[in-house]
Amino acid sequence: MxxxxxxxxxxxxxxxxxxxxxxxxxxxxxxxxRVEVDPAKVGLGFEALVFVTLKDRSNLKGFEQEVAGIGQVIDAQRLFGEPDFLLRVMAEDLPAYQRFYDDVLVGLPGVEKLTSTIVMKHVKTGGRLPL
Missing domain, CATH: 1.10.1200 (Non-ribosomal Peptide Synthetase Peptidyl Carrier Protein; Chain A)
Structure with missing residues (x-):
């Protein structure tokens, strides 16, 4: 506006x-x-939500620092309880995501378990604070 x-x-x-x-x-x-970019129009039409459980809290800061520097992780939230984190990851397609998972995610500090779910459709995006 x-x-x-x-x-x-x-x-x-x-x-x-x-x-x-x-x-x-x-x-x-x-x-x-901010500017909203259509991910599909820039070759990033695949989105996954990744739940991360760490082995223990000793790698917490290292995990957070490393995730903060990864461009394909566009959102990262630390959660109460388990899992410890929720990551929103963008990729070109499923094979590109699989490579990212194998080459990057599994090697993050302290990772014990990763669970991915694929985003099928966005029902609501760009929500605003209820002011």
Whole structure:
């Protein structure tokens, strides 16, 4: 949405709207802006959710640091209980994912168990905070 449209929607003129946006950006309320890319149109039409269980907590930081640097892992959440992590992984296709699984995922620090499930369809994406 443009700043002009936002100003209209919230009942402000453009200048105060810009000022409030800059204030929210500097305070960290607005963390950034992004572009949504269609994964299939850039050759990444395969998506898997990977549940990761670690052997123990001694490799926790090493695992997190290594995962943070892997481009094909587009989301990573640490979970309470088991499994320990949920990774969202993008690949070209199933054979490319299998290579990534064999060459990268199984070698991550402390991995005891990996369970993958393939994303069939996105029902809802880009959810926003209920504000």
């Amino acid at each position: 443009t700043a002009t449209a936002l100003a209209h929607d919230v009942g402000l003129t453009l200048a105060p709207c810009h000022r409030r946006l800059r204030e929210m950006e500097s305070n960290g309320v607005i963390r950034g802006y």
